[in-house]
Amino acid sequence: MxxxxxxxxxxxxxxxxxxxxxxRVAGLxxxxxxxGQHYDDAMSDAFFRDLGIRPPDVNLGVGSGTHGQQTARxxxxxxxxxxxxxxxxxxxxxxxxxxxxxxxxxxxxxxRVAHVEAGVRSNDRSMPEEINRIVVDRLADLLLTPSRTxxxxxxxxxEPASEIAFVGNVMVDxxxxxxxxxxxxxxxxxxxxxxxxxxxxxxxxxxxxDNLLRLEGIMRALRVVAADRPVLFPVHPRTRTRLDAAGIDxxxxxxxxxxxxxxxxxxxxxxxxxxxxxxxxxxxSAALGVPCLTVRDTTEWPETVTCGANRLVFDPVGLPAAxxxxxxxxxxxxxxxxxGMAAVRVVDCxxxx
Amino acid sequence: MxxxxxxxxxxxxxxxxxxxxxxAARRAxxxxxxxGQHYDDALSASFFRDLELPPxxxxxxxxxxxxxxxxxxxxERLEPxxxxxxxxxxxxxxxxxxxxxxxxxAAxxxxPSAHVEAGLRSGDRGMPEEINRIIADRLAxxxxxxxxxxxxxxxREGEPEDKIVxxxxxMIDSVLHALPRARVLEPRWxxxxxxxxxxxxxxxxxDDPxxxxxxxxxxxxxxxxxxxxxxxxxxxxxxxRAGGVSMPGVxxxxxxxxxxxxxxxxxxxxxxxxxxxxxxxTTVLxxxxxTVRATTERPVTVREGTNVxxxxxxxxxxGVRAAxxxxxxxxxxxxxGRAGERVVxxxxxx
Numbered sequence: 001m002x003x004x005x006x007x008x009x010x011x012x013x014x015x016x017x018x019x020x021x022x023x024r025v026a027g028l029x030x031x032x033x034x035x036g037q038h039y040d041d042a043m044s045d046a047f048f049r050d051l052g053i054r055p056p057d058v059n060l061g062v063g064s065g066t067h068g069q070q071t072a073r074x075x076x077x078x079x080x081x082x083x084x085x086x087x088x089x090x091x092x093x094x095x096x097x098x099x100x101x102x103x104x105x106x107x108x109x110x111x112r113v114a115h116v117e118a119g120v121r122s123n124d125r126s127m128p129e130e131i132n133r134i135v136v137d138r139l140a141d142l143l144l145t146p147s148r149t150x151x152x153x154x155x156x157x158x159e160p161a162s163e164i165a166f167v168g169n170v171m172v173d174x175x176x177x178x179x180x181x182x183x184x185x186x187x188x189x190x191x192x193x194x195x196x197x198x199x200x201x202x203x204x205x206x207x208x209x210d211n212l213l214r215l216e217g218i219m220r221a222l223r224v225v226a227a228d229r230p231v232l233f234p235v236h237p238r239t240r241t242r243l244d245a246a247g248i249d250x251x252x253x254x255x256x257x258x259x260x261x262x263x264x265x266x267x268x269x270x271x272x273x274x275x276x277x278x279x280x281x282x283x284x285s286a287a288l289g290v291p292c293l294t295v296r297d298t299t300e301w302p303e304t305v306t307c308g309a310n311r312l313v314f315d316p317v318g319l320p321a322a323x324x325x326x327x328x329x330x331x332x333x334x335x336x337x338x339x340g341m342a343a344v345r346v347v348d349c350x351x352x353x
Numbered sequence: 354m355x356x357x358x359x360x361x362x363x364x365x366x367x368x369x370x371x372x373x374x375x376x377a378a379r380r381a382x383x384x385x386x387x388x389g390q391h392y393d394d395a396l397s398a399s400f401f402r403d404l405e406l407p408p409x410x411x412x413x414x415x416x417x418x419x420x421x422x423x424x425x426x427x428x429e430r431l432e433p434x435x436x437x438x439x440x441x442x443x444x445x446x447x448x449x450x451x452x453x454x455x456x457x458x459a460a461x462x463x464x465p466s467a468h469v470e471a472g473l474r475s476g477d478r479g480m481p482e483e484i485n486r487i488i489a490d491r492l493a494x495x496x497x498x499x500x501x502x503x504x505x506x507x508x509r510e511g512e513p514e515d516k517i518v519x520x521x522x523x524m525i526d527s528v529l530h531a532l533p534r535a536r537v538l539e540p541r542w543x544x545x546x547x548x549x550x551x552x553x554x555x556x557x558x559x560d561d562p563x564x565x566x567x568x569x570x571x572x573x574x575x576x577x578x579x580x581x582x583x584x585x586x587x588x589x590x591x592x593x594r595a596g597g598v599s600m601p602g603v604x605x606x607x608x609x610x611x612x613x614x615x616x617x618x619x620x621x622x623x624x625x626x627x628x629x630x631x632x633x634x635t636t637v638l639x640x641x642x643x644t645v646r647a648t649t650e651r652p653v654t655v656r657e658g659t660n661v662x663x664x665x666x667x668x669x670x671x672g673v674r675a676a677x678x679x680x681x682x683x684x685x686x687x688x689x690g691r692a693g694e695r696v697v698x699x700x701x702x703x
């Protein structure tokens with residue numbers, strides 16, 4: 001059996017990694033195709049080594065552009081590759097443009113598509129990721145879900161039960177695989193934070209960083225938080241551009257270069273709380289038992305909220321009080337399927353269907 | 354109110370026409386973008402004339418390619434136009450690659466989009482059109498359906514009630530509008546008797562040489578009784594040449610304009626086709642239709658109309674021989690010539 005994995009942006013790799021390793025153990029042929037929709041220098045050999053996988057076999061080098069341009073380039077460049085490799089399964093991950101574009105091309109070629117992290121919805125169609133999710137789930141032949149909520153969402157959208165398989169959360173697989181090594185990276189020591197004191201921040205969504213009033217409001221709240229405790233903010237390049245352009249004052253907030261996967265895990269593990277608009281960090285902080293404050297009005301990971309690890313704080317004015325009130329969870333919550341075995345179940349599904 | 358209509362292939366144009374006319378009557382601001390996804394479209398221009406439409410405002414000239422490349426070109430070239438034109442609605446039609454690409458562009462830009470002829474399903478995902486339909490329906494903000502069974506399909510797919518608007522069949526609007534003009538045409542391709550009219554273009558029929566040969570054999574047998582006129586899609590003619598398939602006795606002609614084709618079908622004894630549109634047009638004209646496919650996305654044409662699904666080509670000659678034209682053709686609900694007006698009302702054009 002031959003599997004062709006398609007990944008396109010950094011958040012895809014921690015999802016790919018456990019599936020890749022499980023398929024290697026199962027002795028399957030694998031090709032990892034990186035569309036190159038998101039390229040950054042931090043994605044070096046060390047990045048892949050951290051995740052326990054080899055670098056991608058093929059890089060299509062599509063680069064950045066508008067959604068239309070990028071999706072177009074991915075479609076054009078991936079079609080001949082899919083024709084050439086004739087995989088038994090095209091496996092796509094998450095919700096980036098590559099996810100939707102690869103599924104569309106594969107389905108038109110009559111190739112079978114499996115979507116890892118299916119049925120995840122924010123119910124906010126102004127998010128480009130939500131459009132990608134809706135498209136890929138409509139097209140894929142095998143919908144591998146991270147939660148029972150996702151199963152129910154797909155059934156409500158009319159997807160047949162035979163195409164839906166609950167496997168659990170592959171991002172948690174990656175985290176459990178890496179967390180011990182993360183704790184010996186020394187990242188928390190290098191940054192100089194005491195355990196359980198700092199707040200780790202990430203922001204990258206257009207809704208937060210493209211709207212200057214909103215970005216200024218969030219930064220004002222973070223400056224207030226930084227008066228009491230260290231605030232570490234590894235800045236996404238897109239966010240950096242916006243901050244610089246607007247000349248927004250960071251105050252005592254420590255702006256940092258983006259950090260690697262293991263270092264980020266170690267910083268989060270050492271944190272008092274995480275403030276983010278990322279989907280992946282909501283899951284990762286919950287899995288570490290670190291309180292997460294999500295600066296959005298929707299979440300695609302409701303189980304992180306119901307297990308008590310995550311709270312939506314849409315209005316940044318509420319952030320300082322929220323940061324002051326949260327406590328680390330005594331025990332890291334483990335919703336169903338957060339057991340480190342999701343990728344094994346993914347590979348079982350691929351082999352038996 | 355500004356509407357940006359996107360069409361890409363000939364079958365879209367009779368669907369656009371009634372919507373365009375109804376919106377023009379209410380003085381809506383309209384832009385028609387033709388993606389040019391058909392390379393053989395000298396005929397596209399004649400379709401616009403035949404349907405009394407002004408020529409498209411913008412032509413993207415994407416040309417004919419693989420599905421992925423064609424869809425990609427449409428995405429790239431359409432996106433800046435939607436950004437520049439600021440429409441209140443992007444309106445798409447049917448099930449071609451342009452339909453899918455345009456709703457995807459609109460969805461990512463946060464521009465509302467409407468799909469005219471929503472909720473049709475063949476249930477066969479091997480048809481590229483089926484993929485285009487299911488994505489267009491999932492992404493569009495308003496779904497105009499041609500029949501009540503399409504409403505039901507969309508509900509089962511979890512589409513919210515307020516997205517679904519029963520409009521009726523816009524293609525039938527065009528047939529009823531054009532029929533008086535078609536009937537006074539001097540026919541170029543009709544003999545003395547009522548002919549049998551054939552169209553074939555789907556990959557499942559024309560890409561497999563054995564299937565194409567079996568169809569050719571059936572058509573040759575039919576031509577023993579009656580003249581068989583076959584306006585052949587260039588793609589089909591190419592496949593016939595490549596597969597060494599010949600049809601002695603069958604009158605193979607180039608594709609026809611909208612009015613000429615309507616006149617030919619209106620005067621026919623029967624139609625043999627794999628097209629979606631002809632299954633509907635023959636129903637309102639009372640002309641027996643033999644659909645050479647395993648499935649239809651237009652079941653109302655079988656239930657209420659003149660359409661019969663024929664899976665095995667060898668059944669065609671006897672079927673055609675026994676067929677009789679209907680004197681009082683049926684009119685399914687919403688096939689009343691006013692579907693375009695209901696679409697425009699549903700878009701809130703006042």
